[in-house]
Amino acid sequence: MLGYYFEKFFTIYARRFFIRPVCPIPSTPSLSIETTNICNSRCIFCANLVMRREKKSLSLEAFKRSVDEYAAMGGEEIDFNVTIGDPLLDKYLLDRVRYVRRRYRQIKTVGFITSLQWLHRYDLEEFFNSGLTWISVSTVLSGRDRYRDFFGVDKYYQMLANLKMLLIENRRKNTPLIVWIAIKPTPEPAKIIMKHPDYQEIKLLSRLDLDTQIRKRHFYVDDWIGAIKLPRYLKKRPLYYRRKRPCRILYKGLMIFSNGNIGACSCRDFEADSDLILGNIESDSLQGTWKSERLSSIRSDWLNDNKIPHICRSCRHYLY
Numbered sequence: 481m482l483g484y485y486f487e488k489f490f491t492i493y494a495r496r497f498f499i500r501p502v503c504p505i506p507s508t509p510s511l512s513i514e515t516t517n518i519c520n521s522r523c524i525f526c527a528n529l530v531m532r533r534e535k536k537s538l539s540l541e542a543f544k545r546s547v548d549e550y551a552a553m554g555g556e557e558i559d560f561n562v563t564i565g566d567p568l569l570d571k572y573l574l575d576r577v578r579y580v581r582r583r584y585r586q587i588k589t590v591g592f593i594t595s596l597q598w599l600h601r602y603d604l605e606e607f608f609n610s611g612l613t614w615i616s617v618s619t620v621l622s623g624r625d626r627y628r629d630f631f632g633v634d635k636y637y638q639m640l641a642n643l644k645m646l647l648i649e650n651r652r653k654n655t656p657l658i659v660w661i662a663i664k665p666t667p668e669p670a671k672i673i674m675k676h677p678d679y680q681e682i683k684l685l686s687r688l689d690l691d692t693q694i695r696k697r698h699f700y701v702d703d704w705i706g707a708i709k710l711p712r713y714l715k716k717r718p719l720y721y722r723r724k725r726p727c728r729i730l731y732k733g734l735m736i737f738s739n740g741n742i743g744a745c746s747c748r749d750f751e752a753d754s755d756l757i758l759g760n761i762e763s764d765s766l767q768g769t770w771k772s773e774r775l776s777s778i779r780s781d782w783l784n785d786n787k788i789p790h791i792c793r794s795c796r797h798y799l800y
């Protein structure tokens with residue numbers, strides 16, 4: 481028993497306070513492309529409510545240049561995950577997926593996170609044939625009111641019809657697409673969610689273990705560097721100790737924002753203007769940016785001299 485508590489203390493607490501993790505720097509980064517920062521939803525835990533930067537889609541030219549450069553670097557991991565935005569609202573979405581998958585065999589997976597509210601605008605055959613390999617649906621499945629409370633828009637039935645259509649067609653085609661469903665935390669008991677007929681129907685159709693997801697759901701989220709006020713039932717993730725311990729995200733990959741800016745953080749730089757912005761795809765190369773003195777000194781200044789980038793000081797999304 482003592483051993484169990486010692487191990488728990490060591491792995492959870494001691495690691496956090498006493499051990500400085502050494503993150504290897506991959507020769508080729510992963511690449512996230514924010515194809516658009518347009519999103520109609522107003523989720524209660526998202527900085528879309530306060531974002532001031534222009535809402536736009538990344539130009540196709542800049543997109544192609546980014547993908548070409550990334551492939552030339554030997555890159556294999558690409559996604560259209562956004563900091564803010566819903567990729568289904570990007571009119572070039574399928575053109576972009578086709579460009580990546582048909583041109584570069586080395587890039588084996590392409591996908592994105594979405595609310596799925598706008599899938600009905602697409603031709604489903606084209607959608608499945610585009611080369612998309614995965615999709616993650618953020619949703620609430622316990623009724624219209626709960627959905628509207630969380631997403632800030634009255635699109636529950638539109639989302640639900642789209643989700644059913646996607647799951648049924650995917651099954652009919654022998655599951656070419658990996659479909660994940662991420663259920664957002666709502667202030668209601670797990671039992672109530674699990675009893676809801678829509679939840680049960682989607683559970684059957686998706687064959688995912690949604691029950692475990694609901695039972696293990698947690699209410700700790702981050703507040704986007706203090707930019708948003710969370711409702712009472714959601715709690716702020718702790719501000720973990722980070723002295724001389726750079727966030728792991730700085731070692732993983734690059735982000736291209738919808739305005740072309742290249743950033744070192746794909747998660748919380750919602751205005752795309754922080755001290756982690758390294759250049760712009762219009763004028764800077766991806767390879768040069770990944771190997772740049774600037775990125776290297778962001779990491780080493782934090783690691784050696786505890787000079788933490790301003791945006792990272794109060795970020796509750798910090799990964800250690």
Ligand code: SF4
Binds near residue numbers: 523528564566594595
């Ligand atoms: S759907 Fe995503 S990007 Fe849009 S408001 Fe919600 S969390 Fe933010």
Ligand code: SF4
Binds near residue numbers: 749795798
């Ligand atoms: S601490 Fe926050 S802002 Fe800084 S790199 Fe990590 S996730 Fe991004």
